Amino acid sequence: MPQSLVKILIHVVFSTKNRVDMIVPEIESGLFGYIHGIIENNKSKTEFRGLLKKYQVEYDERYVWD
Numbered sequence: 001m002p003q004s005l006v007k008i009l010i011h012v013v014f015s016t017k018n019r020v021d022m023i024v025p026e027i028e029s030g031l032f033g034y035i036h037g038i039i040e041n042n043k044s045k046t047e048f049r050g051l052l053k054k055y056q057v058e059y060d061e062r063y064v065w066d
Helices: 002-015 025-044 048-054
Strands: none
Touching: none
């Protein structure tokens, strides 16, 4: 088993050597906008405890976590 872990580590280390950027700037700006939109959308979602309180659902705090 240890041999396979060493092989994985070597693969990860050498897989980044001589890396070439594949995303051109035109695509990159659109990609950043897309990711920013996802983050903003997730911020606007109501958290679980808020939903429970809104719909007056009883819950035990011990079983609800972030």
